Amino acid sequence: MKIRKDLEYALISLLAMEDTDRVVSSRELAERFNIPLNLLRKIFHQLNQSGMIDAVRGPKGGFRLKRTLDRITLQEVVEALSGPVSLVACLQSEACDQEKTCNIRSNMTALQDLMSGFLSSLTVEQFGRLQYDKNVDRSRRRRSTGCRAEGVAV
Numbered sequence: 001m002k003i004r005k006d007l008e009y010a011l012i013s014l015l016a017m018e019d020t021d022r023v024v025s026s027r028e029l030a031e032r033f034n035i036p037l038n039l040l041r042k043i044f045h046q047l048n049q050s051g052m053i054d055a056v057r058g059p060k061g062g063f064r065l066k067r068t069l070d071r072i073t074l075q076e077v078v079e080a081l082s083g084p085v086s087l088v089a090c091l092q093s094e095a096c097d098q099e100k101t102c103n104i105r106s107n108m109t110a111l112q113d114l115m116s117g118f119l120s121s122l123t124v125e126q127f128g129r130l131q132y133d134k135n136v137d138r139s140r141r142r143r144s145t146g147c148r149a150e151g152v153a154v
Helices: 005-018 026-033 037-049 074-082 106-121 123-131
Strands: 053-056 062-066
Touching: 005 037, 005 053, 005 062, 005 074, 026 037, 026 062, 037 053, 037 074, 062 074, 062 106, 074 123
Parallel strands: none
Antiparallel strands: 053 062
């Protein structure tokens, strides 16, 4: 599984916006982080529609956070950009060729619930504080993510 670029760019931008009290232009962030401007504008439109950021019009316009990052979860950001999280189509009530013979639907449901629970429990602020522990030995990596953040068990 791979995280989409629009989610990466949204997180980069949200974290950068927290570091300033002023309105930030999409052009400024696009140049600073080497993000395609048209894509960033689309991302900002989606984040604005979902109530995470505000658009400020005018010659000194741009965007600012509507809520602090400790009040925005990763689940909200993902859903603002992609819609509801669904690991497989059948969990979104879409047709499935294996419906009558599937032996993993309940497992996929459990996995999706775990993933959704994790994403909804982790705020963007907590995500910004995650640090990979390079000193975790290989045998422990198989059982642990090797990441830590204040207030987050991962």
